[in-house]
Amino acid sequence: MKAPSTALLRTFSPLWRSEATSATARGCIAQQQQADFSSTPANQARNKRAGPKKDARITQIRYHLQHPLTPRPLRFSRNRALRHWTIHRAWQLYQFKLRNKQQSDLEKQYQSMANACEALRLIDNQGLTAEERLKLGEGEAEGNQMGKLFRIAMQKKGIWDGVPIEYARIQTDTPPRDGWNHAWTR
Numbered sequence: 001m002k003a004p005s006t007a008l009l010r011t012f013s014p015l016w017r018s019e020a021t022s023a024t025a026r027g028c029i030a031q032q033q034q035a036d037f038s039s040t041p042a043n044q045a046r047n048k049r050a051g052p053k054k055d056a057r058i059t060q061i062r063y064h065l066q067h068p069l070t071p072r073p074l075r076f077s078r079n080r081a082l083r084h085w086t087i088h089r090a091w092q093l094y095q096f097k098l099r100n101k102q103q104s105d106l107e108k109q110y111q112s113m114a115n116a117c118e119a120l121r122l123i124d125n126q127g128l129t130a131e132e133r134l135k136l137g138e139g140e141a142e143g144n145q146m147g148k149l150f151r152i153a154m155q156k157k158g159i160w161d162g163v164p165i166e167y168a169r170i171q172t173d174t175p176p177r178d179g180w181n182h183a184w185t186r
Contacts, residue, residue, distance in 0.1 A: 120150035 124145040
């Protein structure tokens with residue numbers, strides 16, 4: 001009988017595992033350490049004592065997360081976490097259905113407007129289409145009569161005569177200085 005292999009044992013056991021790093025890993029570590037320091041010998045010696053410069057943002061985050069007045073994070077039990085996840089998922093599904101319903105309503109409105117515009121494009125001044133004219137025996141309508149109502153409906157004249165309400169005040173991301181006028185009455 002053949003002796004069992006010790007390959008798995010070497011992989012997972014700290015007794016068998018060699019602690020020596022490979023040449024590639026040593027090269028990466030050396031490059032990483034050199035990147036934090038300057039290249040001049042005097043600055044290298046000075047920076048070795050101080051260590052690598054810490055990011056101020058990370059320091060601030062750690063300070064506020066580990067501050068004694070910061071409340072501890074919530075830790076849910078298994079059942080409570082499951083309840084929370086279930087309620088959250090149900091809310092997400094409800095919001096998804098609402099968004100889909102609103103989207104379908106908008107699509108229906110757009111489609112009905114497109115159909116109305118197409119109907120206006122196909123009728124003449126008397127409100128007859130080419131097929132209805134032929135059925136009534138009135139003959140063909142003149143070229144400029146067809147779609148006249150559509151052209152009138154699509155004209156953009158007079159839209160910019162007054163200032164639109166969107167431009168009555170400069171759009172800003174910040175609230176006004178005085179806030180709400182509580183003394184206002186009608």
